[in-house]
Amino acid sequence: MxxxxxxxxxxxxxxxxxxxxxxxxxxxxxxxxxxxxxxxxxWKNPLTETLKVKQSISVITTYITCLPQESKDSLIANGLQLPEKVLRRELYDYPSHLQILNYQNLYDAIIDWIEESHQEDIMFHQYQLLDHIFRMFMVKCINIRRIDISNLDDSTKIIHFPLLPNSDEFLSNVKEFSCNGSRNSDFIYLLSQKCTQINSFHLKGQNNGLARLIDMQKVPIKSLEVDFRTMPILSIEKVIQKNSNSITKLKLTGSSRLFRIDCQNLKELVLDLNMDLVGLAKKFGVSIFPKLVKLDISIINLNLKFICKFLKNHGGIKYLYIRKSCYLAYLNDTSEIGDLMKILVKYCHNLVEYRGPFSILYEEINECFLLKLFKACLNLEKLWFWGENQLVNISELVTILSNYVPKRLNTLYMDPLWVIDVDSLDIFLNEHKNLDLDIPFLKTSREEYV
Structure with a gap:
């Protein structure tokens, strides 16, 4: 077998x-x-943030064992004491499998190894060891897919490894780049001379080197995540706008005017912005992305009416997540939520997952938005509701809903203010045994009733 x-x-x-x-x-x-x-x-990403110190030390020990003999001799000549077990020749080429290079994780792991071996002059030996390991990477690692400098400490000294011999091949297959902060512009500029196949950027902070790196790519940008706490510099805006039609995934956080770019092939949009609320909301409401299937939005003080206006033009959305903000969490007027429910029922028939505000209040059962949603959106799989501002007893409704639950629905998280009696819940669960039901009001789950 x-x-x-x-x-x-x-x-x-x-x-x-x-x-x-x-x-x-x-x-x-x-x-x-x-x-x-x-x-x-x-070994494609052996040094992760969750790795324990002992495990990180083990990885560095293996890397040292894989160093060429001349590197080991040089380290020893410069006063680094190498244990007997790393002096032997490693039979397996572990470094060749490296695909994800997180500089800070490697930097920290080397410090842990040096401290564990009770070496003196830690910073000198750390730099020496980093240099030799990177020189080994240049020769052995030709499948690097991601370079991550997003978690660099202020005290971290970065080696300009793009200047090392054989760096062209080492950097030739990089597809993803993550950066945090406005420092290391010169290092990023060096990367721009070697990395030209990057199609995914995760950016927090900005500098001119970063603008150069984006501009030098010879492939279309497909995924872009931007978190700028200040307005983006013009050079970065321009190079991103040049790639707007190729972007399929866009995430904007903080302060950004990049939402105004025209992305005709955009499929996923994540927004968590905090600037120019009125202007941004109006622009958002009239924006059209013909291929959009996922919207994840959290904008402080954004009026739901702008989301409603947006949804009218995006009936193809399958995944809709509206995150709580100061405004939505304490919304006393449920009319806006009611308007949102009407839009979902009328325009969003392709919904597969919905997480957001919902009002279940009704005068007649047939007018209940949840019943209408079940009838209109037959592909629903997961629902999470919040936004009710008063207790609502849904015991009677639940027994009727049983006949209309979409066949694919597997998760239903009820609003904390929805109340249901045990008998009605039993009836509902007996008919939908595969449904993962979470009822915060009862502080219980389906398993206690089945």
Whole structure:
């Protein structure tokens, strides 16, 4: 049975279904093919934020073992004491599997290794070790997909590794870049001379080097996440606007005018902005993205009427998430929520997931928005509701809803102010045993009733 799985199938299983490194390490013991595939997954990003110090030290020990002999000799000549176990030649080429380079994680792990080995002159040895490991990476690592300098500490000294020999091939396949802060413009400028295939940017902070890096890409930008606490510099706005038609995923946080760009192929839009509320809201309401399927929005003081106006032109949306803000969390007038419900029922028939405000108040059962939503949106799978401003007993409604629950619905999170009696809940759950139901008012879940 084991031999019947193709390597491609096994790799997909290892990358997406196994729950942790221990599972993968067990796979190493099965046979040579499983071992090779499991190692490739374990070592594509071996230094993560969640890794314990002992594990980080183990990774650096392996990297030192994989260094060429001349590097080890140079480190020893400069006073770094290497333990006996790293002086041997490593039989397996672990560094060659590296795909995600997080500079800060590597930087910290090397400090941990040096401190663990009780070395003196920590900063000198750290720089020496960083330099030799990066020189090894330039030769062995040709599958780097992501460079991440988003979590750099202010005290971190960054090595300009784009200047090292063989850096062209090392950087040739980078597809994703993450950056936090306005520092290291010169380093990012150096990257722009070598990295020209990046199609995904995660940016927090800005500088001229970053504008240059974006502008030098020879491939269309597909994914862009921007978090600017100040207005973006003009050079960055211009280079992003040049790529507007290729962007399929856009996330804007903080202060940004980039929402005004025209993205005709946009499929996912995430907004959490805090500037120019009136102007932004008006622009948002009339914007049209023909291919949009996901909207995740949280804008302080944004009036729901602008979201309603937007949704009228975007009936293809499948995933709609409206996050609480100071305004929405304490909305006393439910008329705006009622208007939103009408828009969902009338225009958003393709909804698969909805998380946002909802009002279940009704004078007649047939006028209940939840019943109408169930009838109009047959592809619903997940619902999370909030926004009610008074207790509402839905016991009678629940028994009627049972006949209209969409077949694919598997998650229903009720508003904390919805009240339901146990008998009505029993009837509902017996007819929908596969539904994950969360009722905050009762502080209970489906498992206690089945």
């Amino acid at each position: 084991i031999s019947s799985f193709s390597s491609e199938c096994l790799l997909n299983i290892f990358e997406n279904f196994l729950t942790g490194n221990n599972d993968l390490k067990n796979c190493i013991l099965v046979n040579r093919n499983w071992s090779s595939l499991a190692i490739s997954v374990l």
